[in-house]
Amino acid sequence: MRRTTIALVPLAALSLAALTGCNPQGAGAGGAAASQDAASIDSVNIIVPADPGGGWDQTGRAVSDVLTGASLVGTAAVSNVGGAGGTVGLASLANERDPYTLMVTGLVMVGAVETNAAENRIEDTTPIARLTEEPLVVVVPATSEYQTLQDLVDAIVAQGQGVTITGGSAGGADHILAGLLLEEAGLSGADITEKLNYVPNAGGGEAVSLLLGNNAAAGISGVGEFAEYVESGDLRALAVSSEEAATLLPDVPTMTSEGFDVVYTNWRGLLAPGGISEADAEGLTSLVTSMHESGAWKDVLEERGWTDAFLTGEEFTSFVDENIVDVSGTLKNIGLIS
Template identity: 65%
Template sequence: MKKSRRSAVVAIAAIAALALAGCSAQSSPGGKTDAGGDADASFSDVSIIVPADPGGGWDQTGRTMAKVLTEDKIVKTAPVTNVGGAGGTIGLAQLATEKDPATLMVNGLVMVGAIETNASQVRLEDTTPIARLTDEALVVVVPADSKYETLKDLVEDIVDNGQAVTVTGGSAGGADHILAGLLLEAAGLDSAEIPQKLNYTPNAGGGEAVSLILGGKVDAGISGVAEFQQHIESGKMRALAVSGAEPVAQLPDVPTITDAGYDVELTNWRGVIAPGDISDAERAELERIVTEMHDTDAWKKELETKGWADAFLTGSELDTFIEQNITDVTGTLKNIGLI
């Protein structure tokens, strides 16, 4: 009798231990799973980090994501935090210390270049790619009362007068800076001449660039079409050219850079990454959340409204794309003398 009783107590204790282990593996405070090993992960909330100041393309991307994710009830909450500076590398450094696996950081071509020009200790390879989301043409603009009527007017003045002509845009080494360098390369300058001629003022967010252009503090600006569109339509800025292979729907009368006389094409992709030390299950859950967002009608409507091309990519294809993009951007930065 005593032996049977002891066996029953041991059995109950074992069952309780298994049940407790199962509970702790399934959820953690805040509705976020502490998924160890190959366990499934399930996030009811995500945090979104925008590694730039408010007003630019990354900020628009992060806040649009938060809106769709919550309004379509894919997650309960998706708070957005801005951590601006150094082309996203300050935010990237913060992501490296992030302990919450349910964290998404907006990134893209700008960050790839900024990592090189800022000699960032934390690299894109140290993070977990989740998805490429969009692709957007850039636009070269001048204030409405500018003396430059065409892109050729602007580029030739930079070639002739160098540092006397000021151009603004996003971070140093980002897509806007690269495009400015490529334009001067197409105009015949070599990699040694471009840094000497190009007077480029970088900004931590699109809002700062807008202020400089509208305030007449610079001669020209470069950014994503969506960031300057309202100011172009209101007549406060004049668009000289767009950087894609074709004119964009929002600015149908604005020529491409190629049509304006320079053999240059460049588009700016944006996506999201996560901390580098998350598990495979946690990466899969974040991919599921972002994929579900991408498939909504609300996201498709936002793409159309903002003029963002759908460039959705996940998994191993995304890994390959990012690896190649790092190689390509680094080579371009060297060719045009920016690193």
């Protein structure tokens, strides 16, 4: 069987920094000038391109709490600009005039830009840092008849639209994972489109409500968004998408151990407006690097079960370039875009 993995190894590709006119450097690359720029940043605005309650919201508020709690900035206001898989927030960032603005981004937005044919693209922004990586988990209500991942996939293949799956935005990480599982079950792109009844939601809270109300047969999201409901017994986890067991759900099997050769993890990071000066980009990168090195951020990673996946500068730019290519190819393969 073929293992389906979204690659996390940077590829030498067209630089986003070249497209935006910026060349943010990695940790330490800016030297004393970058450190001084970071020290001069007294406040930042943080855009969360989703409604409250989901992984992006958790990330944005964690960044805000650590930046202010560690006295790295005086204020770090968070605003939620949800809709269309983050592309509404991306449009908001494109119109932002404050260079000290950070927007949460990730794999979901990469897919949503393609499925929505968004006018504003990630290539038009200034990449600052990749922060975390997190596996996804497939869950069902505690009373569900589906005891294993195979049970659920078999039901979708047999019943098609009669089995509703809820997750994040159309074309996002959750939607792609559902398609990959059906591809592993032997369906083609056209068959996947016909069979998969995927109901997108605007945040983790909405997905939980649909599942607990028995308005969806299964849900897919980041482990951190469903873990507490699995632990409480309200939801039952069928499998996680990481290669190894997830920290927050150590007893839940992986998809590979369940016979599905799929390893698929979500990533989250930060972007700044396109066209900002090199000094401002370096200052933001230095600021986020200081946050990453703080004990408070390490505590957040442990509490949330997020894997540290920190990248800055050209390495992060190259990673995003490659991710855009990979996700576009995957979306075509599973029939979500033509």
